[in-house]
Amino acid sequence: MKPLLLPDADIFYESNFLETSKCDSLFKTLRTQIAWQQDDIKLFGKTYAQPRLTALFAENKKTYSYSGIKMEPKLFPEELLILRDQLKRATGIHFTTCLLNLYRDGQDSNGWHADNEKELGENPQIASISLGAPRFFKLKHNSLKEEKHKLLLENGSLLLMKGTTQHYWKHEIPKTKKHVGERINLTFRIIK
Numbered sequence: 385m386k387p388l389l390l391p392d393a394d395i396f397y398e399s400n401f402l403e404t405s406k407c408d409s410l411f412k413t414l415r416t417q418i419a420w421q422q423d424d425i426k427l428f429g430k431t432y433a434q435p436r437l438t439a440l441f442a443e444n445k446k447t448y449s450y451s452g453i454k455m456e457p458k459l460f461p462e463e464l465l466i467l468r469d470q471l472k473r474a475t476g477i478h479f480t481t482c483l484l485n486l487y488r489d490g491q492d493s494n495g496w497h498a499d500n501e502k503e504l505g506e507n508p509q510i511a512s513i514s515l516g517a518p519r520f521f522k523l524k525h526n527s528l529k530e531e532k533h534k535l536l537l538e539n540g541s542l543l544l545m546k547g548t549t550q551h552y553w554k555h556e557i558p559k560t561k562k563h564v565g566e567r568i569n570l571t572f573r574i575i576k
């Protein structure tokens with residue numbers, strides 16, 4: 385895996401984590417089999433429909449709360465267990481939980497945030513697999529204003545964030561006016 389070499393971060397990127405044929409079949413299965421939900425989020429006292437669909441799966445019953453939403457996981461289906469085990473072989477990390485995001489088009493997005501909820505522990509380890517249309521992923525440092533980074537998350541890629549990354553950096557998937565197809569993102573996390 386290739387390190388991103390950003391200050392105060394521990395981020396790695398691998399463009400071909402999954403084979404293309406595997407990506408296509410996995411995308412179709414997840415797109416059709418998952419009961420995707422659209423939750424309302426609360427930001428600065430106002431309520432908005434989240435600009436994407438989500439789903440939560442885990443090996444346990446631990447909930448995940450963020451932006452005023454409390455998600456209850458369903459048990460990992462077979463396809464996600466296979467990916468979880470593949471991640472364990474590649475990274476040595478045992479992930480317990482997976483939050484999935486479905487971006488239906490360029491107007492779906494994920495605003496600036498850090499994955500720093502207390503359930504994720506002191507230094508969250510997050511493995512993010514992308515399927516379908518490529519989308520840009522932006523990073524900005526909390527205090528070093530000139531420190532910014534942008535990378536394209538490709539079909540079948542893996543982005544791994546760990547160490548102090550969530551303390552010092554925020555990330556986002558911006559909206560785009562380009563005509564882009566659907567994208568599914570799987571973010572494996574540890575919630576014990």
Ligand SMILES: O=C(O)CCC(=O)C(=O)O
Pocket residue numbers: 483485494499512521537555557569571
């Ligand atoms: O869709 C992505 O690549 C990022 C998702 C993300 O940041 C999150 O779910 O916390």
Ligand SMILES: [Fe+2]
Pocket residue numbers: 497498499555
């Ligand atoms: Fe995130």
